[in-house]
Amino acid sequence: MNAPQQVTSPWFYFLLGNILPTIAYFAYKKTSPSSAEEERDDDDEYEDSDDEYAHFHSNKSSREWGMSDAPYKMILVVNHELGMGKGKIAAQCGHASVGCYKRATKMCPGGTRAWEFTGCAKIAVKCPTEEEMRSIYDTTLDRGLPLYIVEDAGRTQIAAGSRTVLAIFGPTYIFEGLTSHLKLL
Structure with missing residues (x-):
């Protein structure tokens, strides 16, 4: 059976x-x-000021960034000292943003994914001198943020090797005191 x-x-x-x-x-x-x-519910600890909250998040490495750190933005710091034309500025900003995006996808994939989901904000600001741009570059490098600086080839308006645009990527709280003093382009 x-x-x-x-x-x-x-x-x-x-x-x-x-x-x-x-x-x-x-x-x-x-x-x-x-x-x-x-999941800890210690919201009282960070309710006093936004500065404390920014300090709390700034201790995270860029590899740990994710949707919880949104909103994100890319700042394009344009060297205004060079006197570039509008078209030249647009082209240099394009180079900087693509280069910075490539680096950011390697350094902080979660952050770039969140940036893509939240509108890909890009803000162009003018930097009065190359020395100040270099200072911002050094500070950004020290903080371990994704960045890209464009050095011109010198085929058109400006001398070869001129630093035209610095692109920096990160959560909005990262830029306080770094580029917040610069005027919009």
Whole structure:
């Protein structure tokens, strides 16, 4: 005699394939140290001022940036001392933004993904001197932020090797005190 065969419903496999991974995900998330910090409800600690909140976030490395650090922006610092024409500025800003984007996708993939989802904000500001632009560059480098500086090839309006535009990427709180004093282009 043959033993009766038990037929398992496709619903069983569907539930098994969808519910078990979900349970495993939430179990892992609950035990993960980073999620314990995120779920902590200590909002009172950061309600006093925005400066404290910015300081809290600024300790994160750029690799750790994600949607929770949004909004993001890319600042294009244009060397106004060179007296470039509008077309030249536009071309140099294009070079800077593409170069900075490429670096940002390697340095902080979560941050660039969040930036793409939130509108890809880009702001052009004018920097009065190359020395000030160099100072901003050094500070940005020290902070470990994604950046790109364009050095012109010298084929048109300006001398070869001139630093035309500095592009910096990051969450908006990162730029306080770095480029916030510069005027819009």
